[in-house]
Amino acid sequence: MSRPPAPGTSRWLSTPARLGYVLAVPVLGLLNQYLGFVAMIAAIVLVWKDSPWQKAAKVTATIAAMALLGAVLPDPPEDGGRDPVARAQATTPPPAVTWPSPTPTASPERPSPPPPAPADYRGRPLDEAREKAEEAGFGVDEHNASDDGKSIMMRMNWTVCFQKTGWTSSGTKTIDFGVVKTDAPCPETDGAAVPWPRMPDLVWKTWKTARVRLTALKVVPEHHLRADTAYGNDWLPDEGEYEDWRVCATDPAEGADVTVDTWVTVELTDQANGCPEPDSDRGHAVDLPDRDDDGDPDYRDPYPGDPDRTTTMPNGLPDHSDDDSSDDGSHGGGWNCPRTRWC
Known part of the structure; x- marks a missing residue:
């Protein structure tokens, strides 16, 4: 039981x-x-x-x-019954996966800071610019800033056109000067051709005007400028007396470069004359007419028909008499040259 x-x-x-x-x-x-x-x-x-x-x-x-x-129990939501937090997490895209950058084995070199700005040495003579830059603590270098390839000799005769600063591997600040011959114009860029001025057209300008035009080029010093006659049997008056003579030709010719090393010759003639016709086949200077063949061009010979240049004619040669009885010149014997260009 x-x-x-x-x-x-x-x-x-x-x-x-x-x-x-x-x-x-x-x-x-x-x-x-x-x-x-x-x-x-x-x-x-x-x-x-x-x-x-x-x-x-x-x-x-x-x-x-x-x-x-x-x-x-309440009806389950349509998205499967997940709570709001779960639904929010489901709608938010997962964060992008980023991989850490590999640690470099050696730190990269830090860029060198720009060197301190030096004084502006452009336009100064090279020897003066070098001295000032060295006093400021720069290591100084120099180079020809033109394309002519000339070596730099006698720094006092070169002028600074460009300057560039930098650093050496040991941390010394440097400056490099680009230079041209003194009185030469600077190139547009370092290493380009020097923009030399061109010989102007001076034909039939007066010597006074030609001299002003040439010295205005600022590359032809006064002692590099020479006047000459356009005709072989002509001569220049004393300096200052041919200011109004006219230019017939120049060397270098019109349009040629005029550099600091150029010697300029200007061929002149009295304005009473025309210029000689250019003739490359002559090989010698062209002469002015001289009818009596006494060496004086007709335009400046007061008696162009007298080949003997007697003492009775100004600028004539002394008369040579056959009478040798007297040599004091009272009868025309010997040299008698008053009022002539020979005495």
């Missing part, structure tokens, strides 16, 4: 009590879905453990508890 279950065990619970647990599931589920879930588990355990119910009744009670809980 079996004993009744001890008080406090699940078998002690009556059938109405067990049904009460099952019915409590939806009530608790309305309050909190997690509390309802715990109540459902507890009700199922009470139905199946030490219950006198038939198996079919136990299954029915289990299904009823689950159905009652499901009836009171």
Whole structure:
């Protein structure tokens, strides 16, 4: 004969009590879905453990508890029931994966700071510019700034056109001068051709005008300018007396470069004459007409028909008399040249 279950065990619970647990599931589920879930588990355990119910009744009670809980739970969201935090994480794109840069084995060289700005030495003689730059702590170098390839000799005769600063590998500040011969114009860029002035058109200009035009080029010093006669049998008057003579030709010719080393010759003639016709086949100077062949061009010979240049004619040669009895010149013997250009 079996004993009744001890008080406090699940078998002690009556059938109405067990049904009460099952019915409590939806009530608790309305309050909190997690509390309802715990109540459902507890009700199922009470139905199946030490219950006198038939198996079919136990299954029915289990299904009823689950159905009652499901009836009171809220509908799951369309995205599968994830909470808002999960949904926000799902809609946010994952951060881009970045790989750390490899650590360099050696730190790169730091760029050298620009050297301090030196004084502007352009336009100064090279020897003076070098002295001032060295006093300022620069290592000084120099080069020909033109394309003529000439070596730099006698620095006092060269002028600074360009300057460039830098550093040596040992940290010394440097300056490099690009120079040209003194009085030469600077090239447009370092290493370009010197823009020498061109010989102007001076034909039939006066000597006074030609001299002004040539010295205005600023590359022809006064001592490099020479006046000459255009005709072989002509001569220049004393200096200052041929200011109005006219230019017939120049050497260098019109349009040629005029450099600091150029010697300019200007061929002149008295304005009473025209210029000789250029004739490359002559090979010698062209002469002015001299009808008496006495060496004086007709335009300056007061007696162009007298080849003897007698003493009775100004600028004539002394008369040579056949009478040798007297040599004092009173009878025309010997040299008698008053008022002639020969005395």
